[in-house]
Amino acid sequence: MLDKKIFKHSTQLRVRNYEVDWQGIVHNGNYLLYCEVGRVEYLRHIGAKVDLNSINSDSRVVLVRNEIDYLAPAMFDDLLIVSTRISFIKNSSFAMEGIVERASTGERIVENVAYHVWLDPKTNKSKPVPDDMRRLVQSFEGEHCSIEWPSVDV
Amino acid sequence: MLDKKIFKHSTQLRVRNYEVDWQGIVHNGNYLLYCEVGRVEYLRHIGAKVDLNSINSDSRVVLVRNEIDYLAPAMFDDLLIVSTRISFIKNSSFAMEGIVERASTGERIVENVAYHVWLDPKTNKSKPVPDDMRRLVQSFEGEHCSIEWPSVDV
Amino acid sequence: MLDKKIFKHSTQLRVRNYEVDWQGIVHNGNYLLYCEVGRVEYLRHIGAKVDLNSINSDSRVVLVRNEIDYLAPAMFDDLLIVSTRISFIKNSSFAMEGIVERASTGERIVENVAYHVWLDPKTNKSKPVPDDMRRLVQSFEGEHCSIEWPSVDV
Amino acid sequence: MLDKKIFKHSTQLRVRNYEVDWQGIVHNGNYLLYCEVGRVEYLRHIGAKVDLNSINSDSRVVLVRNEIDYLAPAMFDDLLIVSTRISFIKNSSFAMEGIVERASTGERIVENVAYHVWLDPKTNKSKPVPDDMRRLVQSFEGEHCSIEWPSVDV
Numbered sequence: 001m002l003d004k005k006i007f008k009h010s011t012q013l014r015v016r017n018y019e020v021d022w023q024g025i026v027h028n029g030n031y032l033l034y035c036e037v038g039r040v041e042y043l044r045h046i047g048a049k050v051d052l053n054s055i056n057s058d059s060r061v062v063l064v065r066n067e068i069d070y071l072a073p074a075m076f077d078d079l080l081i082v083s084t085r086i087s088f089i090k091n092s093s094f095a096m097e098g099i100v101e102r103a104s105t106g107e108r109i110v111e112n113v114a115y116h117v118w119l120d121p122k123t124n125k126s127k128p129v130p131d132d133m134r135r136l137v138q139s140f141e142g143e144h145c146s147i148e149w150p151s152v153d154v
Numbered sequence: 155m156l157d158k159k160i161f162k163h164s165t166q167l168r169v170r171n172y173e174v175d176w177q178g179i180v181h182n183g184n185y186l187l188y189c190e191v192g193r194v195e196y197l198r199h200i201g202a203k204v205d206l207n208s209i210n211s212d213s214r215v216v217l218v219r220n221e222i223d224y225l226a227p228a229m230f231d232d233l234l235i236v237s238t239r240i241s242f243i244k245n246s247s248f249a250m251e252g253i254v255e256r257a258s259t260g261e262r263i264v265e266n267v268a269y270h271v272w273l274d275p276k277t278n279k280s281k282p283v284p285d286d287m288r289r290l291v292q293s294f295e296g297e298h299c300s301i302e303w304p305s306v307d308v
Numbered sequence: 309m310l311d312k313k314i315f316k317h318s319t320q321l322r323v324r325n326y327e328v329d330w331q332g333i334v335h336n337g338n339y340l341l342y343c344e345v346g347r348v349e350y351l352r353h354i355g356a357k358v359d360l361n362s363i364n365s366d367s368r369v370v371l372v373r374n375e376i377d378y379l380a381p382a383m384f385d386d387l388l389i390v391s392t393r394i395s396f397i398k399n400s401s402f403a404m405e406g407i408v409e410r411a412s413t414g415e416r417i418v419e420n421v422a423y424h425v426w427l428d429p430k431t432n433k434s435k436p437v438p439d440d441m442r443r444l445v446q447s448f449e450g451e452h453c454s455i456e457w458p459s460v461d462v
Numbered sequence: 463m464l465d466k467k468i469f470k471h472s473t474q475l476r477v478r479n480y481e482v483d484w485q486g487i488v489h490n491g492n493y494l495l496y497c498e499v500g501r502v503e504y505l506r507h508i509g510a511k512v513d514l515n516s517i518n519s520d521s522r523v524v525l526v527r528n529e530i531d532y533l534a535p536a537m538f539d540d541l542l543i544v545s546t547r548i549s550f551i552k553n554s555s556f557a558m559e560g561i562v563e564r565a566s567t568g569e570r571i572v573e574n575v576a577y578h579v580w581l582d583p584k585t586n587k588s589k590p591v592p593d594d595m596r597r598l599v600q601s602f603e604g605e606h607c608s609i610e611w612p613s614v615d616v
Contacts, residue, residue: 181326
């Protein structure tokens with residue numbers, strides 16, 4: 001169970017009619033999209049110029065794994081609160097956690113952990129997460145994000 | 155890494171133009187949908203009258219967790235092979251594994267494990283997977299599916 | 309060019325990242341969905357218990373034609389204003405018009421006219437739009453909606 | 463009613479489970495996507511290097527209007543035949559017609575006309591459809607496509 005108290009960023013979205021099936025329940029594929037909305041808002045909020053899943057000139061961030069737990073169904077017209085944080089940064093990878101809740105009741109709808117890797121687009125090999133990204137995340141998340149700094153040869 | 159050799163069911167689909175972004179790479183949210191196509195085809199193939207995620211009169215099967223590993227991107231117009239199997243049935247839960255491969259190269263695109271639970275729609279509590287479902291799966295999967303049978307009081 | 313001044317209902321939505329292509333431009337298929345969000349909100353607002361495109365016990369409303377003009381592209385994160393009205397009700401058909409605008413600039417993004425027909429679900433033949441629907445629309449729209457009332461034999 | 467006999471290009475696709483609502487009927491928004499699949503296949507088939515709705519260095523083709531008539535619902539698992547043709551090319555605009563049919567019965571599902579305009583991406587003003595595009599279409603469509611050739615000053 002992800003600990004909501006250590007999430008510092010939230011955004012809202014409303015369930016649209018074409019996202020639900022006849023029971024008024026959101027189709028399972030849409031929750032990943034909701035969590036992605038949260039991640040994009042988070043990165044913009046902390047000032048990271050990271051275009052997830054897209055190519056920049058010298059680096060590319062790719063999503064390598066998603067884990068999603070479906071705890072309760074969202075319904076048509078529900079206002080949802082999507083909370084997002086970065087839980088760790090290792091050498092070339094980092095994880096973004098998401099929690100989706102129903103605003104009216106606080107009920108938890110889904111939990112998501114999305115694992116990303118930093119790649120060199122020329123070689124397609126992993127490369128270290130840039131230091132300025134580590135600094136932005138450390139500054140925003142503080143103690144609750146586990147950040148490995150690259151060892152520096154002396 | 156899921157073992158492709160023990161998958162006995164496959165279906166095919168072709169990547170459509172509106173499923174990809176500007177790089178010709180399929181958006182991450184679509185792979186879950188591809189795996190769902192595989193699961194629906196699988197269940198129909200083995201003769202299970204299970205409408206995943208929907209309500210029948212006396213039972214309801216809900217998706218409770220998805221794990222998906224993105225190994226390589228699918229491109230516009232790729233023909234994809236989606237292989238599906240049920241890896242275990244416990245008392246009230248079961249798991250469906252999926253592998254998506256590019257037909258032209260055999261390259262593995264994603265792996266997915268989708269966990270489901272059988273519910274009583276009146277109480278919303280878990281209930282045992284029906285015996286006829288266990289029989290259908292055992293008959294189709296044989297030794298590679300771990301099936302727990304409910305203990306019978308003697 | 310639809311006349312915005314005679315639209316009495318508006319709702320808002322924000323463009324989500326997965327709805328756009330690499331230029332940050334919304335894929336053309338999504339605008340129809342935005343207009344549908346507007347129609348659902350409109351019908352709820354005027355108190356019509358019409359579940360468009362779905363079956364009730366004794367009648368069924370089906371969408372028979374969509375016309376959509378793309379005037380300017382919506383971008384990622386744009387806040388959109390979707391305005392909706394019913395422009396006419398004939399014997400068994402009615403039309404819903406939609407205008408999507410960018411909130412920040414007032415620029416018009418798309419115009420849509422969606423034609424619907426009332427069906428008898430048993431015979432699949434058209435049947436008159438119910439009088440209580442005509443009354444709700446006339447009360448809300450006033451003079452700008454052209455409503456034909458069924459002739460009454462005297 | 464579009465005349466099927468003069469369509470020379472068809473492609474197939476199968477309705478996927480997540481495209482339908484509880485009645486097993488495809489959601490109206492998906493038919494535009496099916497027709498777009500047909501258009502992309504058509505352009506590739508005739509050898510046109512036209513990436514609809516995207517930017518090339520010196521020209522950009524934009525979709526300006528869609529008309530779609532819903533004649534019968536497609537169901538889950540239906541194999542659909544999508545037929546596509548270019549019906550006219552004027553100075554800077556052209557129209558692509560689409561017909562979607564159910565393969566098993568030949569029943570017509572939808573008809574679509576999609577109007578496009580050729581733009582200069584620098585000025586965003588319309589520019590003439592290139593002559594090589596006119597030649598490709600004339601060669602493929604023959605007499606049934608109305609093609610205006612730019613007048614040549616003598």
